[in-house]
Amino acid sequence: MKAIDTYVYEYDPNALVLNIMKNGKQFGGFIGQPAEQQLKRLLDSGADITITNMSESIRKAKVRRLRAIWVKQGIDQYRESILSQYGVESTSELDIQQLEELIDQYSNQAPVSEHVRRQRSIILDLLNKMGIYKDNGDWKAVNAYLMQPRISGKLMYQMSSDELNVLQQKLRAIIAKQLASEAEINRKKLLN
Numbered sequence: 493m494k495a496i497d498t499y500v501y502e503y504d505p506n507a508l509v510l511n512i513m514k515n516g517k518q519f520g521g522f523i524g525q526p527a528e529q530q531l532k533r534l535l536d537s538g539a540d541i542t543i544t545n546m547s548e549s550i551r552k553a554k555v556r557r558l559r560a561i562w563v564k565q566g567i568d569q570y571r572e573s574i575l576s577q578y579g580v581e582s583t584s585e586l587d588i589q590q591l592e593e594l595i596d597q598y599s600n601q602a603p604v605s606e607h608v609r610r611q612r613s614i615i616l617d618l619l620n621k622m623g624i625y626k627d628n629g630d631w632k633a634v635n636a637y638l639m640q641p642r643i644s645g646k647l648m649y650q651m652s653s654d655e656l657n658v659l660q661q662k663l664r665a666i667i668a669k670q671l672a673s674e675a676e677i678n679r680k681k682l683l684n
Contacts, residue, residue: 554591
């Protein structure tokens with residue numbers, strides 16, 4: 493005698509996901525509008541459907557993915573600064589849409605134009621004059637400086653051409669102020 497297969501249907505209305513389990517194992521499923529259509533068909537057939545909230549497990553998986561991306565890029569320590577744009581202090585406070593935005597933002601790094609490369613080079617020269625970028629590959633100090641909300645709140649590769657222009661002007665102003673301050677100190681020393 494052949495064993496009878498048992499099917500269990502789980503539907504998450506928040507995520508619009510219908511999972512189908514066969515004999516206790518994942519068998520298939522549907523997402524979005526097809527999930528809603530299958531749900532209606534199953535309801536009409538009298539199937540037993542469990543309503544679940546899988547969206548929390550999906551959200552947690554996205555948090556893990558985002559944190560993995562940040563760790564791989566060496567920017568996880570700046571997450572508070574990154575999250576401040578959403579008005580939260582922890583990735584656990586983000587919703588699924590916000591997590592997807594951040595995952596897209598940090599995982600999709602398109603090739604940059606020659607113009608943007610030149611802008612970045614100018615910024616590195618300015619940071620070198622300020623004593624922040626001391627040797628090639630010393631990105632830890634550069635990232636820490638740029639991630640300060642008063643400076644840019646972003647890493648260099650995240651900035652648009654316009655943002656790089658604003659940063660360049662800001663750095664030039666800081667350098668000018670430092671030079672004026674040093675000149676004043678030297679003037680006072682000469683007078684004394």
